[in-house]
Amino acid sequence: MVKEPLVRLENISKIYPDGVKALDNVSLEVYPGEILGLLGENGAGKTTLMRILYGEIKPSSGKIYIRNREVVFHGPWDALKHGIRMIYQHFSLIDEFTVIENMHLFMSTINRKVTIDETRRKAEELLKTLGFQIPLDEPVGRLPIGVQQKVEIVKSLVTGAEVLILDEPTSVLNPIEIEELFRLIRTLREKHVSIIFISHKLREIKELTNRVVVLRKGRIAGEAETANIDESTLAKMMIGEELHMLNQAGKTSVNNRSKEILVLENVQVKGDKEQSTLKGISLKIHCGEVVGVVGIQGNGQKELAEAIIGLRKPIKGRILFEDEDITGLSVEERLKKGISFIPESRKIGLVGEMDVSANVLLTNHVFLTNRFGIIMTRELENLSVKVMKDYEVLAASPRVLVKHLSGGNQQKIMTGRELVKNPKLLIAMEPTQGLDVKSAQQIRQLLLDHRSKGGAVLLISSDLEELLLLSDRLVVMFNGRITAEGTPNEFTVEKIGLCMGGSC
Amino acid sequence: MNGKVHVMRKLLENFTSRKREYGLALLEISLSILLSLTITAGIMILMGYPSELSLAAYTVIFAKGFDNASYLFSRASPLILTALAFLYPALTGMFNIGGEGQLYVGAIASLVTALYTGSSLLALIAGGLAGAALGMVLALLRVYRNVNEVVAAIMINWALFNISMFVIATYLTDPSIPHLTKQVPDSAKLPVVDLGIIRLNTSFLVALASAIGGAYLFYRTKLGFAMRVSGLNPNASLIAGFENKKLMLTSFALGGGMAGLGGSILVLGIVHRLDTMMMSLYGYGFLGIGASLLGRNNPVGVVVSSIFLSGLLIGGQWIETRLGLPHQVADLIIGIIVISLAIPFAYHYMKTFFRVRRK
Numbered sequence: 068m069v070k071e072p073l074v075r076l077e078n079i080s081k082i083y084p085d086g087v088k089a090l091d092n093v094s095l096e097v098y099p100g101e102i103l104g105l106l107g108e109n110g111a112g113k114t115t116l117m118r119i120l121y122g123e124i125k126p127s128s129g130k131i132y133i134r135n136r137e138v139v140f141h142g143p144w145d146a147l148k149h150g151i152r153m154i155y156q157h158f159s160l161i162d163e164f165t166v167i168e169n170m171h172l173f174m175s176t177i178n179r180k181v182t183i184d185e186t187r188r189k190a191e192e193l194l195k196t197l198g199f200q201i202p203l204d205e206p207v208g209r210l211p212i213g214v215q216q217k218v219e220i221v222k223s224l225v226t227g228a229e230v231l232i233l234d235e236p237t238s239v240l241n242p243i244e245i246e247e248l249f250r251l252i253r254t255l256r257e258k259h260v261s262i263i264f265i266s267h268k269l270r271e272i273k274e275l276t277n278r279v280v281v282l283r284k285g286r287i288a289g290e291a292e293t294a295n296i297d298e299s300t301l302a303k304m305m306i307g308e309e310l311h312m313l314n315q316a317g318k319t320s321v322n323n324r325s326k327e328i329l330v331l332e333n334v335q336v337k338g339d340k341e342q343s344t345l346k347g348i349s350l351k352i353h354c355g356e357v358v359g360v361v362g363i364q365g366n367g368q369k370e371l372a373e374a375i376i377g378l379r380k381p382i383k384g385r386i387l388f389e390d391e392d393i394t395g396l397s398v399e400e401r402l403k404k405g406i407s408f409i410p411e412s413r414k415i416g417l418v419g420e421m422d423v424s425a426n427v428l429l430t431n432h433v434f435l436t437n438r439f440g441i442i443m444t445r446e447l448e449n450l451s452v453k454v455m456k457d458y459e460v461l462a463a464s465p466r467v468l469v470k471h472l473s474g475g476n477q478q479k480i481m482t483g484r485e486l487v488k489n490p491k492l493l494i495a496m497e498p499t500q501g502l503d504v505k506s507a508q509q510i511r512q513l514l515l516d517h518r519s520k521g522g523a524v525l526l527i528s529s530d531l532e533e534l535l536l537l538s539d540r541l542v543v544m545f546n547g548r549i550t551a552e553g554t555p556n557e558f559t560v561e562k563i564g565l566c567m568g569g570s571c
Numbered sequence: 572m573n574g575k576v577h578v579m580r581k582l583l584e585n586f587t588s589r590k591r592e593y594g595l596a597l598l599e600i601s602l603s604i605l606l607s608l609t610i611t612a613g614i615m616i617l618m619g620y621p622s623e624l625s626l627a628a629y630t631v632i633f634a635k636g637f638d639n640a641s642y643l644f645s646r647a648s649p650l651i652l653t654a655l656a657f658l659y660p661a662l663t664g665m666f667n668i669g670g671e672g673q674l675y676v677g678a679i680a681s682l683v684t685a686l687y688t689g690s691s692l693l694a695l696i697a698g699g700l701a702g703a704a705l706g707m708v709l710a711l712l713r714v715y716r717n718v719n720e721v722v723a724a725i726m727i728n729w730a731l732f733n734i735s736m737f738v739i740a741t742y743l744t745d746p747s748i749p750h751l752t753k754q755v756p757d758s759a760k761l762p763v764v765d766l767g768i769i770r771l772n773t774s775f776l777v778a779l780a781s782a783i784g785g786a787y788l789f790y791r792t793k794l795g796f797a798m799r800v801s802g803l804n805p806n807a808s809l810i811a812g813f814e815n816k817k818l819m820l821t822s823f824a825l826g827g828g829m830a831g832l833g834g835s836i837l838v839l840g841i842v843h844r845l846d847t848m849m850m851s852l853y854g855y856g857f858l859g860i861g862a863s864l865l866g867r868n869n870p871v872g873v874v875v876s877s878i879f880l881s882g883l884l885i886g887g888q889w890i891e892t893r894l895g896l897p898h899q900v901a902d903l904i905i906g907i908i909v910i911s912l913a914i915p916f917a918y919h920y921m922k923t924f925f926r927v928r929r930k
Contacts, residue, residue, distance in 0.1 A: 376810070377812075378809055378810070397812060398809070398810070398811075398812035399812030399813075400812075401812075402811075402812050408810060410806075410810055414804075414806070415804075415806040415807060415810065416807060416810060417804075417807060418800055418803045418804045418807050419803075419804075420803045420804075421799075421800070421803065425796070425800075428796065429800065429807060429810075429811045430810065430811055432793055432796065432797075432811060432812075433812075436792075436793040440792050440793045440794055441791060441792050441793070442791055442792060442793060442796065444791070
């Protein structure tokens with residue numbers, strides 16, 4: 068069966084002004100009514116390619132054809148006219164507006180004359196054929212993320228989307244919401260909408276798509292009918308080299324007699340939301356142990372970490388560090404005692420406008436200032452050089468501003484500056500977020516090495532594989548409580564999924 | 572010795588790795604000065620002055636404005652301090668528009684202390700503390716009652732302008748010269764040091780020391796580092812164990828102290844008495860904001876820019892006597908320089924400022 072492609076990208080290349088080659092001669096076809104998987108690591112060029120198709124970025128060379136006719140996009144408005152819609156990880160919705168107002172806003176950019184009643188009629192009609200409901204008069208900000216995403220999708224369909232690009236749509240969803248999303252995507256396929264599904268999760272690609280294109284370092288690394296290819300082949304295409312295994316030396320089952328370094332006793336902390344308020348957490352962490360915290364974001368993981376480092380004061384309960392009550396101590400005093408923290412985002416942990424050495428100083432100032440509060444510049448210089456060398460931060464000198472470094476190098480600074488002081492307890496939140504596979508493995512190895520040196524690690528991550536790989540013990544958090552606890556072997560993926568969803 | 576070499580090397584390294592940034596800054600400043608001179612000439616021609624007169628005016632401004640170093644430096648001293656008053660809170664991510672009011676308070680506190688005690692040191696301290704206390708009020712309002720410091724400062728400036736006039740006219744005037752206050756006693760005047768080539772007013776040394784001290788504080792100590800971090804990324808500051816509220820209070824008190832000190836040295840070292848219309852005080856606080864922007868929010872840059880602006884002001888007075896042009900030409904030049912410099916800078920600055928604050 069030879070079908071005419073709906074969209075054809077031909078020999079697309081993109082070279083950024085700083086000389087980075089994001090895409091190199093990439094060609095791609097999208098057929099009507101198919102689900103095309105676009106697989107690749109972070110930085111492989113998936114998003115860049117799709118932003119070119121969406122008209123947001125101009126390609127350095129190459130052509131775009133729609134129904135075999137060449138088009139030139141000057142901006143997303145041109146792409147919209149041709150039925151192309153893109154949905155980002157961060158939704159383009161206005162929280163204060165109701166669902167229908169958001170839809171109307173979007174519709175009126177395409178057709179100025181449309182009234183809000185017409186929008187409503189169309190939306191209701193569409194929802195009926197899709198077979199689900201969205202509260203149209205609710206402000207978007209009050210809806211769960213999964214529903215907000217549906218609003219985005221419906222918003223695109225109402226305006227007659229023919230090609231729908233979904234950029235890592237599952238990264239913000241819980242397992243149940245993911246199932247629902249997949250069901251919706253399959254329904255759309257039946258309605259002859261072409262879907263481009265961007266992901267780096269093999270299982271999702273395998274489960275959902277008809278055809279998959281793999282990108283690696285800006286080039287096409289492979290293309291196949293999904294049914295004819297297995298996950299391990301896809302993984303090899305994506306990574307290009309065998310995943311080198313972590314050195315698991317020292318990973319043993321928990322020795323109950325090893326020393327407790329941190330004890331939480333019925334800790335209650337006010338959270339950002341009701342769901343993330345800690346409602347009595349009791350937890351023990353031992354020396355030489357990695358404790359992994361599993362859970363969907365916003366179930367109290369952040370509050371837990373911030374309570375331990377001292378950013379949030381518990382309403383009730385005690386925190387003991389090396390048998391000493393530290394509940395009332397300030398962040399600085401806790402840093403001095405050897406508690407160390409890698410926050411969940413580089414935006415929070417780093418000062419982009421400052422150089423590498425100032426960012427090293429940031430969490431090490433208690434060790435790098437004398438008793439008059441004067442910075443010991445030579446020690447700082449040495450430590451900065453050491454962090455850069457030991458943790459392979461690629462920067463010309465410690466004087467380089469952090470905002471000029473890549474995400475991976477920034478993350479290495481954030482991890483390195485904590486590990487370099489050999490903390491007794493390290494709280495690591497999302498330590499490999501946004502990193503390519505190699506850098507992520509490096510950082511995981513560093514955490515394991517730290518553990519085998521006797522350090523304790525509390526690892527909070529949304530990457531389940533990472534948690535299973537690194538943790539000696541797992542705790543599952545749901546709704547501000549610990550709902551399950553055990554070694555990774557005691558858990559199956561299904562069981563973890565259930566506990567994360569609150570049904571265990 | 573070794574330590575000194577090390578520091579020098581680091582400074583050099585710092586400079587070479589930021590060569591591009593510094594080069595760009597220099598280019599921007601030169602361009603805006605050039606632009607301003609062109610526009611001012613254009614305005615003068617439009618107003619009917621012969622075109623060669625504007626060239627002559629610039630010759631006089633630059634020749635006469637910068638030829639008497641002793642006078643230039645002493646004129647620049649209060650300006651350096653009011654510029655620092657804007658700079659130090661700015662490094663912590665806040666706007667201190669209140670330099671003007673803090674200057675008045677410092678000047679009056681100094682004058683009163685000098686009249687009663689006759690000690691210049693006590694008068695300096697009183698001026699600095701008075702300014703700091705006023706700065707602190709603004710910061711307290713901001714931190715604990717979430718009152719926008721810019722709005723509060725503008726209102727307080729005007730209230731203080733009138734209160735100060737009232738205080739001067741009612742309590743401090745010299746009975747024999749009713750439009751002037753009593754003079755600072757000789758024992759409290761800041762001395763002039765004769766260095767042979769230049770007669771250096773001690774006020775300039777006070778201003779210079781404040782700038783160097785500030786540079787050291789902000790770039791070499793934990794407190795200053797904490798203040799800068801809290802201005803650039805308040806979240807990162809919390810993680811490092813710094814307390815943003817205290818840092819905001821500290822930096823505002825420091826800024827207010829600088830403006831207060833500016834008022835002090837103006838009274839003790841330069842004018843020695845105030846007039847009931849406060850002509851000798853008015854404007855230094857506002858001009859300080861411009862000087863700080865022109866100095867690229869850098870303590871050393873602020874010293875240079877304050878001297879430069881003072882030179883223009885002095886030169887402006889000369890064109891009036893020499894060429895019969897209005898001295899406002901100098902104000903015009905300064906205004907346009909500051910605007911053309913401030914537009915790109917203020918844009919970036921406000922962008923980060925509001926992004927940080929929105930969270």
